[in-house]
Structures are given as structure tokens and as C-alpha cells.
Amino acid sequence: MTATLLSRERSIAPPGWSRWLVPPAALAIHLSIGQAYAWSVLKTPVQTSLHTSAVGSALPFQVAILVLGLSAAFGGTTVERRGPRWSMIMAAIFWGAGFLVAALGIVAGQLWLVVVGYGVIGGIGLGLGYIAPVSTLIKWFPDRPGLATGLAIMGFGGGALVATPLSTALLSAFGKTGGGLALVFVALGVIYLVWMLLGAALVRLPRASEGVAAETPVPQGGVPAASALKTPQFWLLWVVLCFNVTAGIGVLERAAPLYQDFFAGMSTPTVLAAAGTAFVALLSLANMLGRFLWSTASDAVGRKNMYRIYLGVGALLYLLLLLIGPGNKAVFLIATLLILSFYGAGFATLPAYLKDLFGVYQVGAIHGRLLTAWSVAGVLGPLIVDGVVDANSGSGGSPASHYTTAFVIMIVLLLIGFVCNELIRPVPERLFIDGTGAAAEVEEGVAR
Amino acid sequence: MTDPTASRGGSQTVLLVVSWLILVILPLLYGVVELIAKLGALFS
Numbered sequence: 001m002t003a004t005l006l007s008r009e010r011s012i013a014p015p016g017w018s019r020w021l022v023p024p025a026a027l028a029i030h031l032s033i034g035q036a037y038a039w040s041v042l043k044t045p046v047q048t049s050l051h052t053s054a055v056g057s058a059l060p061f062q063v064a065i066l067v068l069g070l071s072a073a074f075g076g077t078t079v080e081r082r083g084p085r086w087s088m089i090m091a092a093i094f095w096g097a098g099f100l101v102a103a104l105g106i107v108a109g110q111l112w113l114v115v116v117g118y119g120v121i122g123g124i125g126l127g128l129g130y131i132a133p134v135s136t137l138i139k140w141f142p143d144r145p146g147l148a149t150g151l152a153i154m155g156f157g158g159g160a161l162v163a164t165p166l167s168t169a170l171l172s173a174f175g176k177t178g179g180g181l182a183l184v185f186v187a188l189g190v191i192y193l194v195w196m197l198l199g200a201a202l203v204r205l206p207r208a209s210e211g212v213a214a215e216t217p218v219p220q221g222g223v224p225a226a227s228a229l230k231t232p233q234f235w236l237l238w239v240v241l242c243f244n245v246t247a248g249i250g251v252l253e254r255a256a257p258l259y260q261d262f263f264a265g266m267s268t269p270t271v272l273a274a275a276g277t278a279f280v281a282l283l284s285l286a287n288m289l290g291r292f293l294w295s296t297a298s299d300a301v302g303r304k305n306m307y308r309i310y311l312g313v314g315a316l317l318y319l320l321l322l323l324i325g326p327g328n329k330a331v332f333l334i335a336t337l338l339i340l341s342f343y344g345a346g347f348a349t350l351p352a353y354l355k356d357l358f359g360v361y362q363v364g365a366i367h368g369r370l371l372t373a374w375s376v377a378g379v380l381g382p383l384i385v386d387g388v389v390d391a392n393s394g395s396g397g398s399p400a401s402h403y404t405t406a407f408v409i410m411i412v413l414l415l416i417g418f419v420c421n422e423l424i425r426p427v428p429e430r431l432f433i434d435g436t437g438a439a440a441e442v443e444e445g446v447a448r
Numbered sequence: 449m450t451d452p453t454a455s456r457g458g459s460q461t462v463l464l465v466v467s468w469l470i471l472v473i474l475p476l477l478y479g480v481v482e483l484i485a486k487l488g489a490l491f492s
Contacts, residue, residue, distance in 0.1 A: 028471040161479030274489035281483045
């Protein structure tokens with residue numbers, strides 16, 4: 001019976017169902033899993049509680065992002081086959097259970113259990129929860145895919161905006177060590193489980209036969225994920241995403257120290273520390289809004305043109321940061337906020353770009369496989385910035401000058417991404433198959 | 449006679465408002481208000 005309730009067929013919308021009921025369902029999932037961006041709030045309490053190092057307490061987050069990419073890549077086809085409700089419920093269970101297992105790890109004083117809970121179990125929830133709402137929204141908004149995916153993925157950027165004050169309040173209420181911290185994890189797990197299940201209950205798939213609206217029939221055809229992986233378009237886009245994300249992480253990952261290094265000596269350390277925290281919060285807002293605004297603009301401007309802006313203007317902004325950023329607060333803020341908005345927008349515009357190139361048929365599965373670029377960038381970005389800054393910190397000069405080589409590398413990566421975007425051409429028609437016929441083929445393949 | 453379509457439309461509007469409010473707007477509003485409270489330090 002459970003299988004019937006969760007089946008793809010049972011989540012098909014009844015006639016007259018408003019498509020504007022689907023974005024809140026998608027946002028409930030993405031705002032919940034976006035908590036991952038606020039791991040830094042829990043990092044220090046975990047570090048203190050488990051008597052581990054800074055590297056050790058970063059491990060649950062790093063593993064979660066790595067598993068996100070892997071589960072999105074390997075689970076993408078299952079998400080398409082089982083439908084959004086099953087996928088969202090699975091995402092909710094894994095994400096919620098991840099917190100509960102991590103809480104056990106804190107009580108037992110075992111870091112590995114926190115890594116398994118938050119990183120591995122929670123990471124599976126992240127991957128399933130990331131792709132399921134996106135592919136559903138694309139099917140509901142074939143006329144405005146940029147707006148649709150921008151809305152959903154905006155939630156992932158905005159998740160930290162909600163999770164930061166929520167986690168801070170819970171830490172104040174329950175305590176920052178031992179049993180208190182474990183209770184914080186339990187509370188977060190339960191809150192996110194309920195929030196995501198409400199989203200799963202609301203989600204619906206459009207009726208293929210009727211179309212979303214009279215003027216926008218739902219196209220079902222496209223390129224199967226297996227075939228998409230063999231096209232140069234997929235791998236060019238993989239590089240575009242990887243380098244755009246790497247460039248954004250360059251700012252995001254060291255946000256507070258970056259601000260303090262660029263304005264060292266201009267204020268007292270206390271004021272600088274408070275300003276650094278405010279800067280991180282402002283970046284999360286830029287990250288969130290960029291996802292919605294730039295992705296929505298892509299419906300009018302075109303996907304390729306938007307990536308020209310993200311990569312080309314992004315490279316110019318890094319150059320601006322290098323030349324006149326240190327000591328110039330206005331230039332610094334405008335440049336970094338735009339870079340972060342492009343970082344978020346790169347994620348948000350991607351599914352619509354994939355839909356343009358490969359059609360909607362298995363867009364979720366193709367999207368999932370492309371997110372492996374994020375996993376690579378998650379390692380590459382911090383490696384470049386931290387590695388270069390650490391290597392230069394003993395060489396004298398102003399703190400801002402320690403970033404020069406790292407920012408030059410970012411500019412080069414963005415330019416390589418720009419060239420890859422230029423090389424992307426439409427996918428040959430012969431690779432496209434009819435949605436209905438292909439679906440039957442896939443089902444048979446699975447049965448075999 | 450009651451128009452079933454109109455009744456369905458009314459309940460769907462309620463569902464629309466409630467779902468956007470509970471699942472999206474109120475949580476985001478909470479986050480944005482807390483964020484604005486922090487911003488002063490950046491421009492001091």
C-alpha cells in the first residue's frame with residue numbers, strides 16, 4: 001500500500017491543479033537541505049565537544065558535499081523513475097536520520113559516527129533532495145524553466161539564511177557541548193524532517209496528456225542520460241560548472257578572513273570580526289538572490305549569454321578586486337557580492353541550460369551526473385585559495401597581497417570556462433527520443 | 449446549484465496562500481530579519 005501511495009502515478013496532479021503549488025513544495029526541500037551551507041555554526045561546538053581539530057570538524061560537511069554529488073549522480077535515474085514524491089520522502093528520511101545519527105555520535109564522543117550520520121546518510125538526502133524538485137519544476141514550467149529552477153535552487157542558497165539563526169537559537173537553548181549539542185542535532189533533524197515531508201505531500205507531477213496550460217503543452221522527449229554523457233556538450237558544461245563554482249568558493253570559503261585581510265588596520269580587531277560575520281551573512285543573501293534573479297533573466301536573455309556574464313564578468317570582477325579592492329569597501333563589496341550572485345546563478349541556470357540542450361525526458365538524471373563537477377570544485381576551490389594564501393602568508397607584504405596568485409588562478413579558470421561555454425553547440429536531433437516510447441523502453445530495461 | 453469547480457478553486461487558493469506562507473515566506477522572513485540585524489557592523 002505504501003508503495004502505491006508513493007508511486008509516480010499517485011503524484012500526478014488532478015485536472016485544474018495550480019502549478020504555483022509546486023514551488024513551495026520544492027522550496028521546502030531546498031530550504032531544508034540548504035542547512036548544509038550553515039555547517040560553520042555547528043562546526044566549533046562539534047570541535048569542542050569531540051575534542052577534535054578544525055580539519056576534523058570540517059569533515060562531516062566535506063563528506064556531505066561529496067556524497068551529495070555521488071548520490072545525485074547515481075540516484076538521478078531512480079529519481080526520474082520513482083517520481084518526485086518518493087524521492088522527496090527518501091530525501092527527508094535520509095536528511096533527518098543523518099542528524100539523529102550525528103546526535104548519537106556526539107553523545108558517544110565519536111567523530112566517525114557524526115561523519116557517517118551527517119556526511120554519508122545526510123549526504124544521500126542532500127543529493128536526492130537537490131535534484132528531485134528541480135526536474136519536477138522544469139516539467140511544470142516548460143515556458144519559463146529559468147524562473148522555475150531559480151526558485152527551487154534559490155532555496156538551497158537561502159537555507160543557510162534560515163539555519164544560521166535557528167541553529168544559534170537552539171545552541172543557546174540547549175547548550176553547545178555534550179548532551180545539549182546532541183539535542184540541537186535532534187531538534188534540527190525533526191524540524192527538517194517535518195518541513196520536507198510537508199513539501200513531499202504537496203508535490204505533484206503535471207499531467208502529460210493535458211499539458212500545464214493550454215498554451216504550454218508539456219514536452220516529454222529528450223536525450224537519455226546515458227547518451228547525454230557521451231556528448232561533448234555534457235562535458236563542456238561540466239567544466240563550465242566546475243570552474244564557475246571553484247571561483248565562487250574562492251570568496252565563499254574564506255569570506256570572513258578575506259574581509260579582515262582586505263581591511264586590516266582600518267578598524268579594531270573586534271569591529272573587523274563583527275564586520276566579517278556581517279559580510280558572510282550578506283554573501284549568503286547575494287548567493288540566494290543571484291540564484292533567482294539571474295536564472296529568471298536567462299529565460300529572456302538566453303542561457304549561453306547568462307553564462308558569458310557569469311564567467312566573463314566574473315573574471316573582470318576578480319581583476320577589479322586585485323587592482324582596487326584592498327582598502328576600497330564599495331568596490332570590494334560590489335565585486336564580491338556579484339561574484340557570489342554569479343556563483344549561485346551558475347547552479348540555478350544549469351538545469352534550464354540542460355533542458356534546452358537535452359530536453360526534459362531525463363533532465364534530473366543528467367543534472368545529477370553533472371553535479372559531480374560540484375564535488376570536484378568543492379575540493380579544488382579551497383585547495384587553491386587556502387594553499388596559495390598559506391604559502392604566501394610568510395612572505396611579507398600586506399595581507400591582501402597574499403591573495404594575488406589565488407585570484408589570478410580564478411581568473412584563468414573563469415576564462416577557460418568562458419571558452420568552454422562558447423564551444424557548446426545544440427545537441428544533434430538524432431539523439432532525441434520520444435518521451436512516451438522511450439519511457440517504455442527504460443521500464444523494460446529495468447525489468448530485465 | 450453549486451459549481452464544484454468554483455469550490456475547488458477556492459480551496460486551492462487557500463492551499464496556495466497557506467503553503468507559500470508556512471513553507472517559504474515565514475521561514476525566509478525569519479532569516480532576513482536576523483540578517484538585517486547583523487548588517488550594521490559592516491557599515492560602521
